[in-house]
Amino acid sequence: xxxxxxxxxxxxxxxxxxxxxxxxxxxxPVMLYSVGKDSAVMLHLARKAFYPSPPPFPLLxxxxxxxxxxxxxxxxxxxxxxxxxxxxxxxxxAKARGINPFDHGPLHTDMWKTEGLKQALDLHGFDxxxxxxxxxxxxxxxxxxxxxFRTASHGWDPKKQRPELWNxxxxxxxxxxxxxxxxxxxxxxxxxxxxxxxENIPIVPLYFAARRPTVERDGLLxxxxxxxxxxxxxxxxxxxxxxxxxxxCYPLTGAVESEAATLSEVIQEMLLTTTxxxxxxxxxxxxxxxxxxxxxxxGYF
Amino acid sequence: MTxxxxxxxxxxxxDIDAYLAGHEKKSLxxxxxxxxxxxxxxxxIGRLLYxxxxxxxxxxxxxxxxxxRVGTQGQEIDFALLVDGLAAEREQGITIDxxxxxxxxxxxxxxxxxxxxHEQYTRNMIxxxxxxxLAVILIDARKGVLTQTRRHSFLAHLIGIRHIVxxxxxMDLVGYDxxxxxxxxxxxxxxxxxxxxxxxxxxxxxxxxxxxxxxxxANMPWFTGPTLIEHLENVEIGAAADEAxxxxxxxxxVNRPNLDFRGFSGQLAGGKVRPGDAxxxxxxxxxxxxxxxxTLDGDLDEAAAGQSVTLTLADEVDCSRGDVIxxxxxxxxxxxxxxxxxVWMADEAMIPGRAYWLKLATQSVSATVQxxxxxINVNTxxxxxxxxxxxxxxxxxxxxxxRPIVFEAYADNRTLGGFILIDKxxxxxxxxxxxxxxxxxxxxxxWQASDISREMRANLKNQKPALLWxxxxxxxxxxxxxxxxxxxxxxxxxxxxxxxxxNVRHGLSRDLGFTEADRIENIRRVGEVAxxxxxxGLIVITAFISPFRAEREMVRSMLPEGEFIEVFIDTPLEExxxxxxxxxxxxxxxxxxxxxxxxxxxxxxxxxxxIRIDTTAMSPESAADLIVxxxxx
Numbered sequence: 001x002x003x004x005x006x007x008x009x010x011x012x013x014x015x016x017x018x019x020x021x022x023x024x025x026x027x028x029p030v031m032l033y034s035v036g037k038d039s040a041v042m043l044h045l046a047r048k049a050f051y052p053s054p055p056p057f058p059l060l061x062x063x064x065x066x067x068x069x070x071x072x073x074x075x076x077x078x079x080x081x082x083x084x085x086x087x088x089x090x091x092x093x094a095k096a097r098g099i100n101p102f103d104h105g106p107l108h109t110d111m112w113k114t115e116g117l118k119q120a121l122d123l124h125g126f127d128x129x130x131x132x133x134x135x136x137x138x139x140x141x142x143x144x145x146x147x148x149f150r151t152a153s154h155g156w157d158p159k160k161q162r163p164e165l166w167n168x169x170x171x172x173x174x175x176x177x178x179x180x181x182x183x184x185x186x187x188x189x190x191x192x193x194x195x196x197x198x199e200n201i202p203i204v205p206l207y208f209a210a211r212r213p214t215v216e217r218d219g220l221l222x223x224x225x226x227x228x229x230x231x232x233x234x235x236x237x238x239x240x241x242x243x244x245x246x247x248x249c250y251p252l253t254g255a256v257e258s259e260a261a262t263l264s265e266v267i268q269e270m271l272l273t274t275t276x277x278x279x280x281x282x283x284x285x286x287x288x289x290x291x292x293x294x295x296x297x298x299g300y301f
Numbered sequence: 302m303t304x305x306x307x308x309x310x311x312x313x314x315x316d317i318d319a320y321l322a323g324h325e326k327k328s329l330x331x332x333x334x335x336x337x338x339x340x341x342x343x344x345x346i347g348r349l350l351y352x353x354x355x356x357x358x359x360x361x362x363x364x365x366x367x368x369x370r371v372g373t374q375g376q377e378i379d380f381a382l383l384v385d386g387l388a389a390e391r392e393q394g395i396t397i398d399x400x401x402x403x404x405x406x407x408x409x410x411x412x413x414x415x416x417x418x419h420e421q422y423t424r425n426m427i428x429x430x431x432x433x434x435l436a437v438i439l440i441d442a443r444k445g446v447l448t449q450t451r452r453h454s455f456l457a458h459l460i461g462i463r464h465i466v467x468x469x470x471x472m473d474l475v476g477y478d479x480x481x482x483x484x485x486x487x488x489x490x491x492x493x494x495x496x497x498x499x500x501x502x503x504x505x506x507x508x509x510x511x512x513x514x515x516x517x518x519a520n521m522p523w524f525t526g527p528t529l530i531e532h533l534e535n536v537e538i539g540a541a542a543d544e545a546x547x548x549x550x551x552x553x554x555v556n557r558p559n560l561d562f563r564g565f566s567g568q569l570a571g572g573k574v575r576p577g578d579a580x581x582x583x584x585x586x587x588x589x590x591x592x593x594x595x596t597l598d599g600d601l602d603e604a605a606a607g608q609s610v611t612l613t614l615a616d617e618v619d620c621s622r623g624d625v626i627x628x629x630x631x632x633x634x635x636x637x638x639x640x641x642x643x644v645w646m647a648d649e650a651m652i653p654g655r656a657y658w659l660k661l662a663t664q665s666v667s668a669t670v671q672x673x674x675x676x677i678n679v680n681t682x683x684x685x686x687x688x689x690x691x692x693x694x695x696x697x698x699x700x701x702x703x704r705p706i707v708f709e710a711y712a713d714n715r716t717l718g719g720f721i722l723i724d725k726x727x728x729x730x731x732x733x734x735x736x737x738x739x740x741x742x743x744x745x746x747x748w749q750a751s752d753i754s755r756e757m758r759a760n761l762k763n764q765k766p767a768l769l770w771x772x773x774x775x776x777x778x779x780x781x782x783x784x785x786x787x788x789x790x791x792x793x794x795x796x797x798x799x800x801x802x803x804n805v806r807h808g809l810s811r812d813l814g815f816t817e818a819d820r821i822e823n824i825r826r827v828g829e830v831a832x833x834x835x836x837x838g839l840i841v842i843t844a845f846i847s848p849f850r851a852e853r854e855m856v857r858s859m860l861p862e863g864e865f866i867e868v869f870i871d872t873p874l875e876e877x878x879x880x881x882x883x884x885x886x887x888x889x890x891x892x893x894x895x896x897x898x899x900x901x902x903x904x905x906x907x908x909x910x911x912i913r914i915d916t917t918a919m920s921p922e923s924a925a926d927l928i929v930x931x932x933x934x
Contacts, residue, residue, distance in 0.1 A: 004540060004605050007329035007410040016609035017568045020553040024622060024663070049566070051597040051611070053558040135401045142400040161398075162730040163424060163646050165431040166719045167568075168660055172728040186412060188403045194325060268317035 008195055015042075015183040016049040017167060018146060019130070022181055023056060025171035026128040030087070032117075033059040033078075035071040036247045037203050038132035040078075041192050042184055044201045046130075047082055058085035060129070062120055064112035065090060066101055066249035068225050074204050089120035101251040102230055108249070118154045121178060128171070128179045136188045146185050152176035193270065197263045206244045207266060209258040213237035220254035245270070327405070330538055333414040333429045333462075335453035336439030341470045345439065345508035346402055346415055349530075352515045353404040399429045408534040423679060423693040424646045426456050427733055431719070434538055435464040437529075442475045442505070446488045451496075452679045458498050459642065459695070459735075461715060464536050465493070465501040468529060473507040477520040496682065504529050543606035547631040548572030548580070549709075549717060551662035552624045556611050564595055564611040565620055570662065570716035572628060573605045574612070579629035582620045583707040588629050589616040623664040625707040625717070633717060635705040636739030642711075643670065643698050645690035647724070647731035653689060654821040656855040657731065659702060661720035667703040667858060668722065669825075672818070674698065688818075690732075699740060703858075711735035725851050758838035762796045766835040767932060768860060771844045772853060772907060773870030774899050775885055776877040778916045778924075779844040782870060785925035787842055793933075798834055800827055802845040815896045821852050828856035835864060840932070848898045850905040868928060869910035874899045876917060 005013070022029055031046060033039050046055040059079055079086035091099075094111040101108040121129060135142050145161050147169045162170050171179060184192075196203060213224045215235045222229075223244075224237040229251065231237070242255035243266070260269045312320045336342035402413040414429030416422070430436060436457040440450055457465060467489055475481045482505045493501060504513055505524055512518035515530045527535070549571040556564035574580075578591045594601040595611040604610045612626065620626070627633055645651055651670060659668035673696035676687035690696050711718030722732040759766050769786065771779040783799055790797045806813075809826055813819040824847055831841045847853055857865040877899070878886040889897035896902045907913075912931055914924045 004544065005328075005607050006325060007327050008325060010329045010607060013568055013607055013609040017553070020566055020609070021663075023554050024665075048597045049609070050554075050556065052562060052564075052595065053556055136403045142402060143398045163399075163428045163733070165428055165721060165730075165733045166715060167432070168662075168719065168721050170660065170721060170723050170728070170730045172658070172723055174728060186401065186403075188405075190324075190405065191410075194321060197321070198325065264317045264321065267321060268313060271313045271317075271320075 008191060008198065011184075011187055011191060012045065012048070012195070014167070014186065015045045018169070018181065018183040019046055019049040019055075021169050022128055022130070022171065025173075026179075028124070028126050029057040029128040029130065030060045030121075030124070030126040031055065031057055031084075031130040032132070033061050033075070033086075034132065034247075035061070035067065035075045035078075035204060036132070037192055037196060037207060038134065038184060038187075040201050040203050041187070041195055042130065042132045043078060043082060044199060045183060054083040057130075058087050060087045060089065060120055060124075060126070062113060062116045063088050063090045064108070064116070064249050065095070066108075066112075066228075066251060068204070068206055068223070068247060068250045068253075070204050070206050071247060074202065078202065087120070087124065089116055089123070091116035091119055100228075101249050108252075112249075121154070126178070127173070128181055130181050130183060132184055133182045134187050134189070134192075135185050144182065144185065146182055147171055148180040148182065149173065150178045150180060152178075154178070189270065190267070193263065193267045197267070204247060206247060209241050209243040209261045209265075211239045211241050212255070214240045214242055214255060221257065222253075223250055223255055225250040323407075324405070327408065327410050328538060328540075329410050329412065330435065330533060330536065331412045331414070331433050332435040332437060332533065333416065333426070333433040333457070334437045334439065335416070335426060335457065336470075337449050340439040340441050341508045342439050343415070345437075345468070345470065345506075345514075346413055348508045348511060348514055349411075349413070350402060350404050352511065352530075353406055399425050406530055406534055411533065422452075423456065423644065423695070426453070427460055427644050427646075430457055430460040430462055431715075431733070433460075433462055435466060435533070435536060436462045437466045437468050440467065440469050440485060440489075442469050442471045442481055442485065445485050446492060448680045450489070451492060451682070454493060454498060455496055455679060455682060458496055461711065461735075463539060465498055466529070466532060467501055467503040469503065469505045470508055472505045472512060472521065473510045477505075477512070477518070479521070479523045482524075502527075502532055504532065540605075540607065543571055544573055546571035546606070546714065548574050548578070548626075548628040549633060549714065550574070550610075550612065550626045551664070551707075551716065552620060552622055552626060553663050555621055562613070563617075564613045565626060566609070566611045567626070567663070568609045569604055569606045571606050571714055573603055575603045576600075580614070580626050581629045581632045582618055583625045583627055583632055584635040584705055585619060585624070586632075587618045589614045589618050591615070625662070627707075633707050633709045633714075634739065635707050636741070637702045637705045638740040639700050639702075639708070640674075640737045640740060641698055641700055641720075641734045642737065643673070643690060643696055643700075643722075643732050643734045645692060645694045645696075645732050647729055648692050649724075649731070650692075651690040651694075651732065652821065653818045654825065655849075655851055656703075656725060656858075658723040658725060659700075659706075659720050660723065661706055661708060661718075661736075662716050664706050666706055667725075667855070668700050670722070671699045671701075697737075698734075700734075708736055708739070710738055725854060755836045755838065758836070760838075762838045764795055764838070764840065766838050767840050767864050767866055768831050768835055768856075769840070769842045769866050769868055769928065769932065770847070770853065770856065771842070771868045771870055772847045772910075774872060774874060774877045774904055775846055775897070776880050776882050777870040777872035778914075778921060779846075779870045782914065782921050782924050782928070783842045783844040785921055786928050789925055789929045790840060793929075795840055795933075796838065797840040797842060800831060800841065800843045800845075802843075805845075817849075817896070817902075820896075821849065824849075824852040824856065828852075828859050831856070832859050835860060846898050846904070848902065848904045850907070853907070866912065866932065867907050867910040868912045868914065869907045870914050870916060870924075871906075872916045 061075060091112055099108055099111050133141055145164050150156055214221045215237055221242060240257055241259055243258045244255050258269060260266045334342050400415045402415060404411050414433060416425040416429040438453050469482050469485050486503050505521055506513045506529055512520055513528045517526055517528055550567040550569050552565045552567050554566040556566050574591055576591050576593055580591055581588050592613040592615045594604050653672040654669055656667045656669050659666050673687045673690060675684040676694055676696040678685055687696055709717040718736045720734045721730050724731050771783050773779050780801055787797050787799045810823045813823050827843060831843055834841045888894045889900040898904050912928055
């Protein structure tokens, strides 16, 4: 093979190009940082894109107060290391009403995440938000543009999205409109893992197997991460060797039983596994088949 | 032949690190599949994902359930369901956009652009093909080379795809007959050479049954290969060719963390670069040498086409976003008039003469497009006369940019030859284009520098030049108020000139009618004349309906900031029609006047005019006072 650049080199170069293009037309960009592995890669790419300058935008964490403790730790560490400003937004209304994943079901995601994100973008007047979504995650995302346009009310209209040719992105927009930009659209889950290994990118330890207190509920293994977890009658947290394939709110994120404690073992398990990545998340299952597409039209990623 | 998928599986299980080391070195091939609804395109892609184990158990379970419920293959798995994404299209049974899929084999990683086969096909296929190295053109073995085969092949060739694969699908439905395959091959070869495709690879397959996809089919012993996957794994990607071209890097972003560092960030669009190389900054033409290639992982000794880097230069030369850093001894040219192929992508047709934003690499300029020299019928490839291009229309056009841009022919460099056009009002991407050549070298048309500047001329007149641009419906009172304004200015010893709509039509624009295109050209001419007059130091007053925002904005952009003053004479249509000073509304209502603004042609009112005059609340005299006061105050 005569190719100088590997597929990872090409993906990296493409993502860096996308991030720099945003700087041409954006008035006030921000990077959405969820502390997961995709966010970790996206942040790393941003540091590469603008080095030796720090990335010329802040990090925004739309917090639900229900993330794993280990996520908050890594979040604060990475913000400090990158030299970027960290903005944490918690929907004050959700806070006041005590919205939580145990009592409020889908309303939890809707208020903390969907509404919280819109609030934070409006509050700070961000016109471009980088997100770490990938096209291989879910069917409706396979058609998502890299530059995804949102109306002033954050709506997404599949018919109004612009054609994207070559590596030419049209980032012009009217006042009030905003753009979600997905610089790692073309990365697959395997690419993400391999890049984390190649570049030594710090990720939340929850991705690696360890003995953790868990309970089994509705077919999901949930980790009892703090004292807010309401145990049902007869439920006793059991130490199991588990890890997480995706990270979100701990009461909504299912663990898998695993002994994979190193990156190689995690990748091996991922490659030999027979269920898709998002299966451990409850969010896709509300509202049937087209639920992610529906959430996107409402403003969630 | 051993199935590569299973070899991979064993390696992952036994020696993950060896597998990863190998996987990390894989290259990337991007390809597009072209075919219509019945050609089995989605089935083929579903098959590729399935055979390379990109489908997980939970997805498979859902797929099996879906296949029984809504599938078209009876009790068997309907692979097409895997790749139809959006809810709307699942209901309608069509795919409505470009979707990207990913799979990996032992040798390569692949990104597939999947584009649908209905009426918006051209737009979607061009979009998907623009990043592809290879195109798989599907033919239904029962039907042979059809009109759509010609269209797909033409479009793939037009966008510059180097590798064409002719996948003769549904061989299972023609009894795996060699004669059928060869007949199709023969007729395709004749057509391909006609449009300039000199080389292609033909493979008989069944996407549904899996013949000749990953392994040679026992049903077609007469075919000796390669299989589709084998071919995709081994085809030359063309990175070497890109690297062999002269060095070019469009500057995306100037990197300035502190006063001691000034770097230029961009992605190499051709060639290689090393520290010490002599480079030229375009369009200025200044030369210098590369000092460092800076990355987070340390300085590089060399960067090649496709890499994103930051360069520092040995000298303090002017260089900013939009400039191109290029090999000093082999730079691209700059020009402002071009011939190009244009693919129209918007529902609203192209308007010859209207200014659009043109984006090419990192350059953004204002550009106008002339009526097409001809349009190409994508089915017959005939050249047709055309006045405009509609959605999915492809034509050859001349275009002019408001300042020179650095470019290369699309055939030589996709990055410096491919562009998009953007509507200035809606911000929609309305067209994609490929530059052929410049019509004349802009650098040969020099501005004649004169010793007396526009400031000196204005100073002599003791005034600040300006353009008072009156806009409003016919009969709104533009000419009346404009005339009063000029009289007042004259009394105050101001040097002015009134350009009136009707008067201009007797001379400067005598050759123009009232179609949309002609009205735009009329405004462009008036704008140019007004600009010359402001250069001469005059206060220019124009009174034209000038119904379109885009053209008023075009004139605004011709003048120095602050000199264009938009005066909106705001008279409601009912009021203007009631006055009907020239009797034109009556004629228009009677159908004797076509394209009359407000009746059968739209008026786009200014959104933020500098001055707005409500004629229902203000007399012409006080309106003129207000305007003069705003102008001079």
